[in-house]
Amino acid sequence: MIAISVSISASVVFLLIGSVIYYQRRRKRTTEEEKGRSSQEVQLLDLAQVRIVNDFNAENFEGERPVKSLDFPSVQLDLILEATKQFSEENKLGEGGFGPVYKDLICNSDLPIQLMAKVNHSRLSPCLIFRRIYVECWLYYYGLENHQGFQKWHNGGGLFHKSACIAATAVIEIGAVVHPEAVIGANSHICSGTIVGPSVTIGQSTKLGYNVALSNCALGDFCVIHNGVCIGQDGFGFFVDEHGDMVKKPQILKAMIGHHVEIGANTCIDRGSWRDTTIGDHAKIDNLVQIGHNVIVGKYSIVCGQVGVAGSVTIGDYVTLGGRVAVRDHVSIASKVRLAANSCVTKDINVPGDYGGFPAVPIREWRRQVATLRRTLK
Numbered sequence: 001m002i003a004i005s006v007s008i009s010a011s012v013v014f015l016l017i018g019s020v021i022y023y024q025r026r027r028k029r030t031t032e033e034e035k036g037r038s039s040q041e042v043q044l045l046d047l048a049q050v051r052i053v054n055d056f057n058a059e060n061f062e063g064e065r066p067v068k069s070l071d072f073p074s075v076q077l078d079l080i081l082e083a084t085k086q087f088s089e090e091n092k093l094g095e096g097g098f099g100p101v102y103k104d105l106i107c108n109s110d111l112p113i114q115l116m117a118k119v120n121h122s123r124l125s126p127c128l129i130f131r132r133i134y135v136e137c138w139l140y141y142y143g144l145e146n147h148q149g150f151q152k153w154h155n156g157g158g159l160f161h162k163s164a165c166i167a168a169t170a171v172i173e174i175g176a177v178v179h180p181e182a183v184i185g186a187n188s189h190i191c192s193g194t195i196v197g198p199s200v201t202i203g204q205s206t207k208l209g210y211n212v213a214l215s216n217c218a219l220g221d222f223c224v225i226h227n228g229v230c231i232g233q234d235g236f237g238f239f240v241d242e243h244g245d246m247v248k249k250p251q252i253l254k255a256m257i258g259h260h261v262e263i264g265a266n267t268c269i270d271r272g273s274w275r276d277t278t279i280g281d282h283a284k285i286d287n288l289v290q291i292g293h294n295v296i297v298g299k300y301s302i303v304c305g306q307v308g309v310a311g312s313v314t315i316g317d318y319v320t321l322g323g324r325v326a327v328r329d330h331v332s333i334a335s336k337v338r339l340a341a342n343s344c345v346t347k348d349i350n351v352p353g354d355y356g357g358f359p360a361v362p363i364r365e366w367r368r369q370v371a372t373l374r375r376t377l378k
Helices: 002-034 039-058 074-091 099-108 111-117 126-142 363-377
Strands: 150-152 159-161 217-219 230-233 238-240 246-248 255-257 268-270 277-279 337-339 353-356
Touching: 217 230, 230 255, 255 268, 268 277, 353 363
Parallel strands: 217 255, 230 268, 255 277, 337 353
Antiparallel strands: 150 159, 238 246
């Protein structure tokens, strides 16, 4: 028994000594491999590892053992930095965010597979790994955190300029950017890919979807802005001067969005030229709507899909525009007017009621016109 105990103890000692020697050699090898690499690159790798671990643990299934660390071989950092720099240069990543490039890398590259093969944890999604590392490389190459006054927001990981005024409870998701002197209200939520331009104001509890672009505008409280909406860009205003040249009219004012407004996906609202473009409180706007410069939309109005409103139109309160309604420029529509789908407003409507047709006339008159036309064609 004593001999067996001695042999077991000796085995344990040799095992411990061997483990110490192995880890010392591994550490030395890692240190030698990292020689010649800048401290920023090493910090970048460490930061990426920490954030991936945090992401995984946040999305982990209940009852599974949390992940404490990942083993990233040093060659992986070179691979990531090289690929990021290449795609950044080819796609001008610094001008428009990382979304298209990220999609191209995920769908058309074997880089995520290579990354996954080098990570010693099979449960991690390649997309999850690559997303985090890629964003860190993007920040590294363009120096947004250090050289242009941008910093990373604590709640969501998006970027904000140090001169912006943001409530502590606001969420700015990774990939979103808040530009200088913007104001973000309490409990607002800004999704990935959204750009909040300089001096834009967003009220409290307002939610911006993915890839929203805001410039020269102010949003009220409790608004919902769906994916792909563009607000505050220049209106369509041109004229031909005495020399026959096409000249752009100045577009210098703003777009003002009221409280409790909902705007559907891919809708565009232009900024004003001689008066602010205004959307009243509680207005609801569907997908794919175009609202030109200087337009005023009253309170509690409903604008259905594919409506086009030309510049300098005034729309009253509780107005409903059916799908594909067209409104010519400089006309006024009284409150409590309802327009049938595919109608075209060519002159002022001063009396509340239902209208339809091209040009839009009272609904009964339009129905008589349609009936008469059908009888004539028989």
